Amino acid sequence: MTSMKITLPLLFAITVLTITNLAAKTLNPPADPGWPRQRTSEQGRLVYYQPQVDAWTNFKELSFRMAFSLTPKGGKEIVGVVEVQAQTDVNMDDRSVLIRDFKIKEVKLPGLDPEKTSQVDQAVRSFLPPDHTAVMALDRLVASVEKTQAPATVQVQNDPPKIFVSYTPAILLDIDGEPTRAEIADTNMGFVVNSNFPLFFEKGGENYLFTGQQWLKSPILEGPWAPVANLPKDMTKVANDPQWAQMKKPILSPSAKGKPPTIFYSNKPAEVILFQGQPNYANIPGTQLTVATNTDADLFVYTPTQAYYYLAAGRWFKASDLKGPWTYTTPDL
Known part of the structure; x- marks a missing residue:
């Protein structure tokens, strides 16, 4: 009888633990690690940003664009936009979407020397081969779909955020x-x-x-x-x-x-381009672009027009002056 008293509670505990673990696996969705994401290889590093959806046909075939930055091993950072077509599998249980079967339609490399375009194009494709997959939260993807395809309550907002610029220490006091x-x-x-x-x-x-x-x-x-x-x-x-x-x-x-630092206040989406002193720029060899070197912001200047290009939340914005006004320009790159 003693062994029975020990065995039954033990079996019960094992059963409860098993059920709990199964429930946890069922209820916890695959991690959407957020954006941007990166891949590394012997060729260097690719950082790619949240997809901007052009079409989600029958909620199976996904056409989208992603801003990216490619840093070849021992080389300088190169920025561009990749157009992709892929298939999707929706899991309603955990509200996730598996993006698979990547087909790169075009790699856009604004301002890059034509002699280097082919090499960079192939490098980008090697980082995002056909068997590449990505998990994205369903709600995040739906929010990116154009208004004509998304539910009536979902709107795509490409309006530029409020963009502050500072040459001295500053913080953004952001109220949601x-x-x-x-x-x-x-x-x-x-x-x-x-x-x-x-x-x-x-x-x-x-x-x-x-x-x-x-x-x-x-x-x-x-x-x-x-x-x-x-x-x-x-x-x-x-x-x-x-x-x-x-x-x-x-x-x-x-x-x-x-x-004290400068305090920028906003109760709407906002960004701060924070320089360490007055802006410094460096030429990107083989291109007509310069990149700001004394800021963590992704800020570039296209030298023929002296236009500024700023990458924020995976979207490109353009201005003729750092003070703005800024306009959404991803489709025009």
Whole structure:
């Protein structure tokens, strides 16, 4: 009888674990790692961005374009756009789409020396062979489909984001839509839920922003923002609240030292082109392009027209001046 008492619970535990593992495999969708993605080989590295869908015929055959940057081994970065046709398999259980059977229709390489075009074309095709596959979240793909094919509630937005430019340290205070404010219990403080930086406010008073290095304050979110060495007294209560444990040290030891960064505020999609000083550009051999070298942004200048080309969220935007206005230009590359 003793062995029976041991065996039954053990079998039950194994059964529960097995069912749990099977359920986890069923419920957890294949990872959509997001964009951009990259592939490496002996030839170098290819970074490719989220597909821009032209057509999804019968929700099986997918025609799309992808911006990419190719860095040959020991060479300079080359940018372009690849047009692809592929087949898709939709899995409604985990809301994913398998993109397979890649057929590259065209590789566009604006400004590249014609003598090098064929070599680069073949290199791109080697990174994305016919047997290449990619998993993409169904909702992400549907959001990329043109309005004529997508459900009536889905619209393709190619409007340029607000593009800020700075030559000194700066951060983007990004609020997703209108600010959503929540009060902090038993204090005179609150916080903005949909902010990308820790953002607090005193009821009827100032806003307090933590940049990661120092605290700034402003009566309005649009600024101007100024350094502050002393936070409201009730922020001590916030620091001692377990919910805000990660903010305890910066709250209890606030710093206003150093020159504050420029704060760019936006409640709509926005990007910051951040230079380290005045812009520096370098020629890309064999092309009529120069690339900005003292910024992390993908920013190029087409020398015959002095037009700027900026890659953001897998889409190309063009302007005659860094101050804008910017226009969507991916189809024209």
